[in-house]
Amino acid sequence: MNQQGLPTTPGGDWARYWRDPDRPLEAMHAHFVRHVFHLHSHDAYSFAVTESGAQRFHCRGGGHTSTTGMIMAFNPDDPHDGEAAEELGFTYRIMHIGPEVVRDVLDDITGGRAALPLFDRPVVDDPVLACALRRLHPALVGGADPLVREERLTAAVTAMVRRNASNRTGSAVPRELSGGPTRGLSGSGRLLAARRVRALLDEEYERDLTAQELADAAGCSRFALYRAFRAVYGMPPSDYHRLLRLRKARRLLAAGRSAADAAALSGFADQAHFHRWFVRSFGVTPGAFGRAGAGAG
Structure with missing residues (x-):
């Protein structure tokens, strides 16, 4: 094992894998120096962000190299291999997203008017998409709240399709995904939906709520409620929930x-997660905040 507690090989390779037990979503964080991928494919969309080094591979009849900050984009059933292109290897985060998951996200955004996307470029240099994928990966593997995972999944899929999908299916990209005007809620409808969601969050914030539960309460799609809530309250539902x-x-x-009691009783999955967000939000540790009132009066 290396210092991160990850499996290693004599070449210094390590990999950490995560799989959603309920739907086709998988993710891996890995560093490879000696490992060589045999020609293979996945039955899912695969998107990998290269964090350091470089990986070279063959796909769709040509050779490609992904260097630091670049993205590898594979359609379902795209045969490809892979190996390190530098002596020190490469580190990357890859996510495998089943077509049905992509379909579910797109249907929620467009009302069922979007075809499944296809990606012509196996290597993409897109900082916006890279950022969306880097935010999605830890939300998946780190056990983030369901609302956080769904919001980041929607953001990543939208960035994939809006910025990089081709039109080989022959279907026009709906305006919601092309960056044009969207068919959203009216002003009063947006306010009503946001208020309904806030009321549910205020009442049941101690338990994990799903995006679909919020959508049902709002009476609109998950995508519409996210935009409505953010427009009215200035933050996504997951941030307000936290x-x-x-x-x-x-x-x-x-x-x-105690900090441990406060974390457990307020709904945080673990104390480390609670500590991290408390400091990020308030600039002080939970322990320091608790001690601040000691002896006062």
């Missing part, structure tokens, strides 16, 4: 509860 938990934790800490 904020409600952090506010409860602050109250518990102020009342003298």
